[in-house]
Amino acid sequence: MLLQVKNLHVSINGKEILKGVNLEVNKGEVHAIMGPNGTGKSTLAAVIAGKNGYEITQGEILYNGKNLLDMPPEVRAQEGIFLGFQYPVEIPGVSMTNFMRTALNEIRKYHGQEPMSAKDFLARMTEKKDLVELTSKLTNRSVNEGFSGGEKKKNEIFQMAMLDPQLSILDETDSGLDIDALRIVAHGVNKLKTKENATVVITHYQRLLDYIVPDFVHVLFEGKVVLSGGKELALELEEKGYDWIKKETENHSK
Amino acid sequence: MKIEKNAIPALKNIPHWFDIVSDKNGNSFTGLRAYRQSAFEDFNRLGFPNKKMEKWRHTDLSASLSFDYSLATQDFNMQDVLSDVFECDVHDLESFVVNLYKGRFVFKENNLFTLPKGVIVGSISAAFDQYPELIEKHFGKYGKTDKNAFHALNSALFLDGLFVYVPKNVIVEKPLQLINAVGASDDVFVQNRNLIVLEEGSQLTLIHCDDSYNYKRSFTNSLTEVFIGDNASLDHYRLQNINNNSTLISSLVVEQERNAQLSTNSIILNGGLIRNETYTKLNGEGANASILGVYLADKNQHIDNQVFVDHAVPNCTSNEQFKGILDDYARAVFNGHILVRKDAQKTLAYQNNANIILTDKAVINTKPFLEIYADDVKCSHGATVGQLDENALFYIRQRGISEDNARMLLMYAFAADVTQEIKIDSLRDRIEDMVKKRLRGELSICDQCVLQCSSPEKYNFEIDMSKI
Numbered sequence: 201m202l203l204q205v206k207n208l209h210v211s212i213n214g215k216e217i218l219k220g221v222n223l224e225v226n227k228g229e230v231h232a233i234m235g236p237n238g239t240g241k242s243t244l245a246a247v248i249a250g251k252n253g254y255e256i257t258q259g260e261i262l263y264n265g266k267n268l269l270d271m272p273p274e275v276r277a278q279e280g281i282f283l284g285f286q287y288p289v290e291i292p293g294v295s296m297t298n299f300m301r302t303a304l305n306e307i308r309k310y311h312g313q314e315p316m317s318a319k320d321f322l323a324r325m326t327e328k329k330d331l332v333e334l335t336s337k338l339t340n341r342s343v344n345e346g347f348s349g350g351e352k353k354k355n356e357i358f359q360m361a362m363l364d365p366q367l368s369i370l371d372e373t374d375s376g377l378d379i380d381a382l383r384i385v386a387h388g389v390n391k392l393k394t395k396e397n398a399t400v401v402i403t404h405y406q407r408l409l410d411y412i413v414p415d416f417v418h419v420l421f422e423g424k425v426v427l428s429g430g431k432e433l434a435l436e437l438e439e440k441g442y443d444w445i446k447k448e449t450e451n452h453s454k
Numbered sequence: 455m456k457i458e459k460n461a462i463p464a465l466k467n468i469p470h471w472f473d474i475v476s477d478k479n480g481n482s483f484t485g486l487r488a489y490r491q492s493a494f495e496d497f498n499r500l501g502f503p504n505k506k507m508e509k510w511r512h513t514d515l516s517a518s519l520s521f522d523y524s525l526a527t528q529d530f531n532m533q534d535v536l537s538d539v540f541e542c543d544v545h546d547l548e549s550f551v552v553n554l555y556k557g558r559f560v561f562k563e564n565n566l567f568t569l570p571k572g573v574i575v576g577s578i579s580a581a582f583d584q585y586p587e588l589i590e591k592h593f594g595k596y597g598k599t600d601k602n603a604f605h606a607l608n609s610a611l612f613l614d615g616l617f618v619y620v621p622k623n624v625i626v627e628k629p630l631q632l633i634n635a636v637g638a639s640d641d642v643f644v645q646n647r648n649l650i651v652l653e654e655g656s657q658l659t660l661i662h663c664d665d666s667y668n669y670k671r672s673f674t675n676s677l678t679e680v681f682i683g684d685n686a687s688l689d690h691y692r693l694q695n696i697n698n699n700s701t702l703i704s705s706l707v708v709e710q711e712r713n714a715q716l717s718t719n720s721i722i723l724n725g726g727l728i729r730n731e732t733y734t735k736l737n738g739e740g741a742n743a744s745i746l747g748v749y750l751a752d753k754n755q756h757i758d759n760q761v762f763v764d765h766a767v768p769n770c771t772s773n774e775q776f777k778g779i780l781d782d783y784a785r786a787v788f789n790g791h792i793l794v795r796k797d798a799q800k801t802l803a804y805q806n807n808a809n810i811i812l813t814d815k816a817v818i819n820t821k822p823f824l825e826i827y828a829d830d831v832k833c834s835h836g837a838t839v840g841q842l843d844e845n846a847l848f849y850i851r852q853r854g855i856s857e858d859n860a861r862m863l864l865m866y867a868f869a870a871d872v873t874q875e876i877k878i879d880s881l882r883d884r885i886e887d888m889v890k891k892r893l894r895g896e897l898s899i900c901d902q903c904v905l906q907c908s909s910p911e912k913y914n915f916e917i918d919m920s921k922i
């Protein structure tokens with residue numbers, strides 16, 4: 201099993217946000233996590249990626265059987281975890297090229313590989329930016345600086361393509377995208393899919409799932425996975441709305 | 455309150471030095487003896503600055519002045535100096551190199567030479583003999599000897615320095631590099647005096663390096679007077695990499711005529727105590743001054759930047775940007791004063807000082823100050839003090855980059871705002887490389903005479919963008 205989240209409880213400043221999340225992801229699978237705003241989807245993604253500022257009060261996360269919570273974020277990344285940020289960060293003065301070359305080579309070093317030659321690196325840049333139709337104008341800039349919302353999201357997928365992760369968690373990569381950009385992003389993600397890797401798409405809307413077809417859909421609600429099912433669950437959710445989930449969970453607890 | 459003179463060891467020898475210097479120098483140039491005398495009186499009246507003075511509140515010189523320095527008056531064997539100090543002369547920048555050793559001019563054959571098209575470069579003390587009319591017109595006209603104790607001290611005691619004269623409409627293609635190397639067998643006290651005169655329509659690039667070549671204590675007080683004539687342009691750099699036992703006071707005083715362009719960029723990499731003062735008077739319409747700086751300090755280092763821009767006439771622009779990164783117990787001071795006089799309508803003046811503080815022990819005192827008497831002007835100032843952006847750090851680390859390298863990238867990017875303004879490619883590469891080394895804690899004071907030694911290390915990332 202690639203990722204195993206077991207009974208995960210997470211608090212921020214003493215307030216419990218995740219209240220016992222369970223999730224299992226195998227190689228070759230695409231999972232979707234859906235749920236209304238503020239239910240903890242980004243928190244889950246951030247905790248898997250290793251961001252500071254969260255108290256893990258219970259539970260564990262295993263990645264390829266290893267305890268993920270002991271690793272600093274860069275080691276998790278080097279182990280193959282990629283987070284596509286809901287709000288990609290602008291980093292003025294750090295060029296995309298430098299950023300990617302440094303990242304790629306640190307990951308290679310972790311796996312005992314030599315740094316990639318400049319020639320191979322450039323070829324890879326070209327190939328991957330074409331995949332998401334990112335222009336050189338953008339890859340020559342500082343990381344995300346002056347990028348539009350859509351360009352930032354494409355840039356996340358570009359970085360995913362460059363680093364070739366084993367587990368990609370894409371946090372609301374679809375939000376703020378027009379239909380063309382959405383197609384491009386989804387096409388990129390689908391192209392990168394192999395039997396050896398897995399993708400978790402976090403989304404608010406069913407729309408993205410027309411393009412990235414999930415094997416499993418999970419509904420996260422108030423810090424818990426309250427429903428899991430196949431891709432038809434997303435359609436049901438779209439139809440009945442999140443209020444339905446609310447009622448369902450209320451009924452359950454009665 | 456005036457501090458007791460006897461309390462300051464560095465003061466002890468000054469009268470004696472003054473006697474030696476005024477006997478040795480200036481016999482040929484009639485005005486010099488009187489100039490020195492009056493400067494000496496000014497200094498006696500002013501004394502060394504102390505923390506009770508507004509402009510020195512945050513910079514304490516008492517430790518720097520607590521040593522019994524010696525003035526470098528002895529002549530030395532040029533050949534020894536040439537081979538010992540300036541042994542590396544592999545240039546990756548084609549430039550004229552002018553060396554000062556302990557504040558004295560080092561020359562192989564001639565100490566003052568004329569380049570094609572009448573450009574004069576060389577020892578200022580030689581220029582007193584050979585070009586008294588040029589000296590007469592500009593020397594001592596811009597420094598503030600009556601108000602500034604270090605200008606007064608320099609004027610009373612200087613032995614030598616660089617003189618540059620660029621005639622009308624002459625463009626000096628190769629950058630001129632002034633290297634002041636301090637460090638000697640004993641605690642050396644250096645008074646370096648430079649005069650740069652750019653006639654109408656001329657252009658010059660001047661790189662002024664202050665280096666140490668060992669860990670010996672030193673005190674350098676440098677004063678550079680600059681005249682930039684109508685439509686003339688000076689591209690000026692201060693590169694400072696001195697040891698932690700040394701003190702450097704470096705003043706640049708500029709007068710700009712109509713449409714004159716000044717660009718000055720201070721790159722402060724290392725030093726015990728460094729205070730840079732930059733004054734420019736925008737004295738002709740259309741003049742523009744760009745005053746930039748970046749300072750990197752750690753341990754107990756103290757870096758002080760004082761900028762005074764005098765908008766004396768209408769339609770001039772000035773832009774000040776200083777960025778600093780402070781680690782450990784380092785302290786920095788920024789004091790930017792923009793004066794817009796009553797007639798200086800349509801002035802555009804911008805000023806910013808941004809700092810990153812890496813520890814809670816490092817201290818920055820930043821004080822932007824606008825003094826505006828005209829009503830139709832656009833002026834802005836700002837100052838920020840912050841830490842590295844945690845969100846950016848996480849973003850970078852999430853891509854597999856170690857925390858140390860993530861910090862490095864962010865600090866480097868922060869400084870790059872200033873370093874990328876360096877106009878000469880090879881100089882920019884060299885400086886960016888030194889900044890990287892400095893941030894990694896790998897810069898040594900042996901990385902001296904900035905452009906002379908070794909070619910820049912090739913970065914392990916960085917790629918030619920044009921090929922992508």
Ligand SMILES: Nc1ncnc2c1ncn2[C@@H]1O[C@H](COP(=O)(O)OP(=O)(O)O)[C@@H](O)[C@H]1O
Pocket residue numbers: 212213217235236237238239240241242243244
């Ligand atoms: N840094 C933070 N400090 C305090 N509360 C936070 C922080 N980040 C998220 N939260 C809270 O945690 C809850 C879940 O947020 P988030 O994981 O972003 O939800 P989602 O991604 O599902 O919209 C929200 O109530 C939000 O306000």
Ligand SMILES: [Mg+2]
Pocket residue numbers: 241242243286371372
């Ligand atoms: Mg979210």
